[in-house]
Amino acid sequence: MKKIYVKMIMVLAGLMITGNIYANDTVQIHGFMSQGYLKSDGNNYLAESKDGSFQFNEMGLNFKMQATDKLQIGMQFFARDMGPIGNDEIVLDWAFADYKFKDYLGLRAGKIKSPIGFYHETRDVDILRTSILLPSAVYDENLRDSANAIHGVGIYGDVTTDFLGNFTYQALVGTQNISTDGGTAKYISQTLFDIQHVGLDSILAYSLQWVDPSSHLRIGGTCFFTEIEADGVTQNKKKWDGISGGLFEVPEGTAMDNRTRNIEEYIGSIEFTWNDLLVAYEYKVLKTTGIFNIYFPEFTITSLAPLDILGYYGLVSYRFLPFFEAGIYYGEFFVDANDRDGSKREVDYLSWQKDFAVSLKFDINDNWIIKLETHYFDGAANLNLELNPGTNAKYWWLYAAKVSYVF
Amino acid sequence: MMTRVSKYRRTRFIAAFFSYLCFYFMIPFAYAGDKISFVANKDVSVNSLTSTDIKNIFIGKKSEWDDGRRIIFAVLKNEDTHVAFLKKYIKKSPDQFKNYWRNMLFSGKGMLPPTFVTDAEVIDFVTKTSGAIGYVVQGSKGDVKVLTISD
Incomplete structure (x- = not known):
């Protein structure tokens, strides 16, 4: 895999240096690459950011071909490093055949990007947005691997009218392979148990968007349904005692599993653009029922944890100059929508994460950009526990910088 | 005082x-006052389009002509004409339009449109490409069909 990674870097570097990009109306090769830096106080975010971290990069190589008038095929390879996640291993980001019978009906088959909110499908491509980090209230980096794409089939289409604007729909069914060292596995394990197997059940995803006739307003909704199964053994006694309230003594290495049932994610989105102004708002509800089983020799302990996760944010960005735009957003995330003030928890601020961000984007040219960003957080919910053992800070800052290239 | x-x-x-x-x-x-002409390959069956048709073609929502032939559209990157065209028909800034198509590309939903710097290059491409359409400064000459905008 390392050899493939090196080859991918060499191909990208070669294309960047020579500018020899192959693109016509039948076959196209494009790509992107970004390298960032994270620095924070109080808590580690995505990487060991308290010490400053360069483990924050993404790259992709994209092939697309118009095979016939109605058929397009393509694929994208992707690698990223985000602290303990990714480690620059190359994965197939998406690869599918797309047959368009008519504008109102098309068929896709293969590995297809999941429609989640307005911005998930291109979250890998840093150059396309003002901010470095998408608002975590809706776009959770921890679960990106399980939400990324669906192996399956889908239908899509556009219905355009003069007076009612444009409607775009998409429906997908399939599944997704995730690894035991991916973000979702780490999120489920919470450092409590070593996951030896993790998998997603069938996935259903729907999206519907409407753009008004003047093309200034876009409103949409997406739904995502699946279930996750994880098996493993308890990691160590001390941590498990903490989470179980000291009721059970669970020896290290005891078999356990997690069945996260009925995962239902709903996102409502609205976006308004006027000249160089963009205003957006998204609202997410994620409903899950987590079932933990711990298998003792003589008996089994089962605990049930129904959870409604809630997140929303508002964003404004504006291009002040041809080479400069700035944006701000504010988002709130709650681990449990029914306990927003954290009164059910021992440490209340572990139940929320409120994020205020200011972003600056400088376009050096059509291909190169530089971004700077500052976040002020209130709350420590949803942090990677592997990166944040012990006590977490309630109020903390994060600074990010990123250089990106696209061709 | x-x-x-x-x-x-x-x-x-x-x-x-x-x-x-x-x-x-x-x-x-x-900008919208600038004069733009829409030119198409001579095999294109239509003679006029609405502004909504133009918008849908250039954002990939209308991908075939009435006779089923695939629409291939060319973008003129000449600064003034491009800005005028985008403002009047697409309602996007050049940056938004560029990122719209990059979004389509990197999500796998589309390919970048062929892009040219001069009117002559657009006309040459449209002349040689079946089902092609492009926009140029009004008065540009070539072996192409000039489409009228019906609204």
Whole structure:
């Protein structure tokens, strides 16, 4: 895999240096690459950011071909490093055949990007947005691997009218392979148990968007349904005692599993653009029922944890100059929508994460950009526990910088 | 005396600020006055299109002509004509339009449109490509069909 990674870097570097990009109306090769830096106080975010971290990069190589008038095929390879996640291993980001019978009906088959909110499908491509980090209230980096794409089939289409604007729909069914060292596995394990197997059940995803006739307003909704199964053994006694309230003594290495049932994610989105102004708002509800089983020799302990996760944010960005735009957003995330003030928890601020961000984007040219960003957080919910053992800070800052290239 | 000077300055500042706003929001309408022609390959069966058709073609929502032939559209990257075209028909800035197509590309939903720097290059591409359409400065000559906009 390392050899493939090196080859991918060499191909990208070669294309960047020579500018020899192959693109016509039948076959196209494009790509992107970004390298960032994270620095924070109080808590580690995505990487060991308290010490400053360069483990924050993404790259992709994209092939697309118009095979016939109605058929397009393509694929994208992707690698990223985000602290303990990714480690620059190359994965197939998406690869599918797309047959368009008519504008109102098309068929896709293969590995297809999941429609989640307005911005998930291109979250890998840093150059396309003002901010470095998408608002975590809706776009959770921890679960990106399980939400990324669906192996399956889908239908899509556009219905355009003069007076009612444009409607775009998409429906997908399939599944997704995730690894035991991916973000979702780490999120489920919470450092409590070593996951030896993790998998997603069938996935259903729907999206519907409407753009008004003047093309200034876009409103949409997406739904995502699946279930996750994880098996493993308890990691160590001390941590498990903490989470179980000291009721059970669970020896290290005891078999356990997690069945996260009925995962239902709903996102409502609205976006308004006027000249160089963009205003957006998204609202997410994620409903899950987590079932933990711990298998003792003589008996089994089962605990049930129904959870409604809630997140929303508002964003404004504006291009002040041809080479400069700035944006701000504010988002709130709650681990449990029914306990927003954290009164059910021992440490209340572990139940929320409120994020205020200011972003600056400088376009050096059509291909190169530089971004700077500052976040002020209130709350420590949803942090990677592997990166944040012990006590977490309630109020903390994060600074990010990123250089990106696209061709 | 000081109060009167201060009020005068404030009034002047407010007037300047609103003048700037008026100028800023008038820019799109000023650009929209530029003359653009839509040219198509001679095998294209239609002779006129609506503004909505133009918008849908150039954002990939209308991908075939009435006879089922695939639409291939060319983008002219000449600054003034491109800005005027986008403001009037697509309602996007050049940056938004560029990122719209990059979004389509990197999500796998589309390919980048062929892009040219001069009117002559667009006309040459449209002339040689079946089902092609492009926009050029009005009056540009070539072996192409000039489409009328019916609204």
